[in-house]
Structures are given as structure tokens and as C-alpha cells.
Amino acid sequence: MKIIEIRDLVKIYDSEEIRVTAVDHIDLSFEEGEFTAVVGPSGSGKTTFLNLVGGLDRPTSGRVIIHGIDLWSLRPHEITDFRLHNIGFVFQAYNLLPVLTALENVEFIMHLQGWPKAERQRRAVELLEAVGLADRLHSRPSRLSGGQQQRVAVARALASRPRFILADEPTANLDSHSTENLLNIMERLNREEGITFIFSTHDARVVKKARRIITLEDGKVIADEKR
């Protein structure tokens, strides 16, 4: 089942000195349950592409249709709400709230969605157990390793029950062991629970695990390979 359709997507950064076409007429679609890597050299437009799909950046032209809803036809506060309920984000720099524990970080997004306290706590514990952090529930990010923080970020992204997860270079700051660990968790969640992952990466180990690889260059899709 198709969950994302991208039609003739363009993003041009236009300043006084320079005009850059970061995303150049991209047409793509994503099926539910995909485990997709968007690859390409630095400056190829991977992050911009994910930002456009995630509703973080407005395209210059083109459409992003998620489950039949044209994302950029929504009003700004509707887009924010759409992100909250439909898209999970995992960032390169983890971006956890430093004042909250691992459990609270995962809970927080469910709090924003209005879940009752007991229910969100139960789910947060389950998710942290799923990413192998049952023993670090009450640790703050500063007490966790990079790999552990990124696993909390994955748990947080899953907590809101999103339709898909966008992960921008999720392993860029991790050592090989942590990368392996994180990839196994993401792959298992994808396989067992059917969660759709779209991630940008440079990392050959990540690419190896992906079942679809989209290669970008100068903002254009130059290859779209399914395994």
C-alpha cells in the first residue's frame, strides 16, 4: 500500500549571491513497510529531501502526498499537528531533551498527543525495552552513550505510532558497535511490526541493510534500486 507520493518536488534556495537547486524535480513513491536508504554525496540534497517529506521545509514547487493528504496544502499549525500524529523523526545529533530522563523523553511526545499518564508510561517502558534500554529508563541523556541516546530517539519516534519514520543520518555519530546495534533494532521493528523507515545515510553498513536504495546527486534521483 502506497503511503507517500512525491510529485515533481523542487526546492530552490535563492539568496542574493547564489541560487541552489537542492531538490530537482523528484518523483517518487513509498510503500508501507519499506526500509529505504537515501544515499548520495554531501550536498546531494538528502537532508533537504527528508525535510520536505517530513513537512519541515516548504518546497518551491511540487507535492508531497501522505495517505492521500497533500501535506503542503495544509495550514502551518495543521502541518505541525500532522507531523505529531503521522511522522516519527530521528536526528543525526539525537536531539533529546537533556532535562528529561530516557523514559520521560519517550513519554513526552505521547504527552503532546494527549495520552493518559499511565498508558504513556507503560508504552514508553515497552519501547525502551524493545530498543534494549530497560535498565536505563531513569537516566538522563548526559549519562547515556551516543548509541544509547540514538536508541532513545528511535523509541521516541516510535512512541507516537507514526505512519513512517524519517531518520537523517542516524548512525553518523555512532561507533561501529552502536551502529550495528541500532540497525538491528530498526530492521527488527521494520520486519516484525511493519514500521516504515526512510533514512538518509553515507554509511555503507546502513546501505547494506536497506531493501531499497535511492541515490541522489545534485538534487536529482539518479538511481532507485530495490533488493
Add this chain to the structure above:
Amino acid sequence: MLIAISWRNIWRNKLRSLVVIIAITLGIMAGVFSTAFMKGMMVQRLETAIRSEISNLQVHDSLFRITGELKYFIPKGMALAGSIDTLEHVRGTAPRIIVQAMISSAEAGSGVSVLGIEPEREKKVTDIIDHLEEGQYLEGVRRNPILISRKLADKLNLHLRSRVVLTLQDLDRNLTADAFRVAGIYRTTNTSYDEVHVFVRYDDLLRLTALPDGAVHEIAVRTDDDRFTPAVQQAIRHLAPRLEVLTWEQISPELRYIVAAMDQYMYLFIAIILLALLFGIINTMLMVILERRKEIGMLLAIGMSRLRVFGMILLETVMLTMAGGIVGIVGGILVSKYFEVHYIDLSMFGKGLEQWGYNSLVHTRIDPALVVTVTLMVIFTGIVAALYPAWKAIRYDPAEALRTE
């Protein structure tokens, strides 16, 4: 959860938050203490005016207060004072004859108001006896004792048992005089009052003025508490409908205005302190949102609404302000409470203060209404201080903010 996040965020940079909190604490503490000090001074002035000078109520012939003439007396004033004494909530009455006279010593003379009083009844109404510096309260001198102030004694070079002559017009407009002997010397905190008021016995002045028996010019009335004053005023009006019965506020409206104006000045004073603090808080919060740009970008990205982000910054600012505000208010109250029991000695400015009727030993006075108002003002300051930083925070573009290093 937002409350917990906001509170923990405050303590992320402990030193910076503590500097702001201490600044707010000291500012508010100084404000609360200063207002308690001013309030104490005003209340003491008011209490002195009621206790030593005006009393809660005064009863006169309506023309006496305007003209001050001897002939406008209350014919059966003594009997009326006795009736007023029996009214509910009346602590005491002081019937008085009041006449303008010239007081002369061997060396000099001065114009004064002579109050003919009944010492025992006067004690229940005014506290002149508590201000005696020397001698006794119209006692110890068998014939024609007089109580004068220190100020007048110095001016006329008088001492205890000195002889003075009071010269005045009697009821028939004849000039009459009699010799009095200084039985006591008093000193209140109001030198202006002291300079022109002397006290003699009612009977002595009645004889000298040739007024009929039982005649008085003024009945001063003290109530158990000033909140009973209007009710007692009504009751006296029932007893003596043709006489003028006035409260201290009606007799001396400027006192009430000063107290009311002082209340406003105090709020203005606190507002100025808070205004100065406001800019410090805004500056701190602007630094906070700049430092947390990436984090705010993340919150917006994962779907936290701009309204909630605004609320979070608002909450954090109000909490920061309140942390200092509450400590400042409590500290201000504690210091003020200490000086409510003890006192602040302003003797070095005593002469100037007493000229205006103010006591140089000031007991602070905490006004509960002021504490509530200051608390609300602190919260309001926190809200105002939050507006600009919070507005800036919600203007962040999430994609751009996430790229911040």
C-alpha cells in the same frame, strides 16, 4: 509535564539563573521592606493623630469649628459626654473647653490654644500622659496647674513649677487673666502641635471664661476600634441631632489623602523596581532561547505546537521570576516583621520628622493587601518579560534551527 520541563530548564545554567533570582530577590525584598517602612511611618502618624490630637470623633457646635469663638459652646456638654460614654464601642469621652489665649512668662509670650480638660477622662481618650517628660499630669500643684510642651517651655524659658499668666477673653468679651503654675512638661512626636497646645483643669478654665456649668466646646470620643467609628457617629447624631459630629477623616481629610497617596507611591516604587528587573529577565531569556535554538527546532519538528512552545518559555520565565519574587517577598516580610517588633531609629533626622508630626522611631507595618499585590505584580512582570523571547522562539524555522551547530 511542561511545568517539570520548565522548572528543570531553569536549573540547566545554575549560575545564570541564580544571578537573576538573586537580583529579583534583592529588588523585591528592598521594595517590600521600603513599603513596610513607609506604611509604618504613615500608620504611626495616623495613630498619633488619633491618639494624641484628634481622637476618632469630635462633637462641636457647628459654628465653633469655623469661628473658634467661645460663645459657641455645648450648653449641657458634660451631661452629653456622660451619655456618649454609655454607647456601645465607646472607650471614653473627653469633654473640653477650648479657648485661644496669650501665655506669658517673665521673659516672653506666645499665642496658644488652652484646653480645659478633666484629667481622668482625658487619659481614656488621649495619651498626653504617656508623653510627660517632667512633672505630673495636672497634679502636684494645688492651684491652677498647667501642662505645657517642651517646645513651649524652651521658647518661654519655663521650668517645672514656673509661673505663667494666661490672658483671654471671657464669655462677656472682658479681658481676663490668671496665673498658672507649670505642673508638667510633655513632648509628643509632633512639635507643631506641641508649640500651640497647653492643658489646664476644666474647672479652672470654666471659672476663668465665665462659661455656665457643664458647658464644653468639644467632646473628643475614642472608640474601641476605628471600624466602629461610623456606627458611633450615627449613635451620637441620634443623641444630639443639632450638633456637628465628625470623624477624624472629616476633621483632617489631608491625613486620609496622605495615606491613600502613599499607598499609590508604594505601588509605583515597586513597579519601578520590577521595570528595572524586567530588562534583566528579558536579556536572560533571550540568551536562553538562543542557546536552545536547536532544541526548540527539534520540539517544533516532532510536532509540538508553537502555542505550546510559547507556553513553555512563558512558564519558564514566570517560574524564574517567581522563584526570586517569592524569596524576596518572604525575605522582605521577615525583615519587616523584625522591625515591626523592634524599630528603626531615625533620631538623627528627628527634628525634621517631628516638625511634620512623624515619630523618629519607626515600626514597620506589613500590609497584607500589598503582599498580594506585589505577588501579582511579580507574576505580571514574568509574563511581560516572557513575551518577546517566547515570540522569538516560536518564529524559529524548525529545519533551519535543527541545522544549528
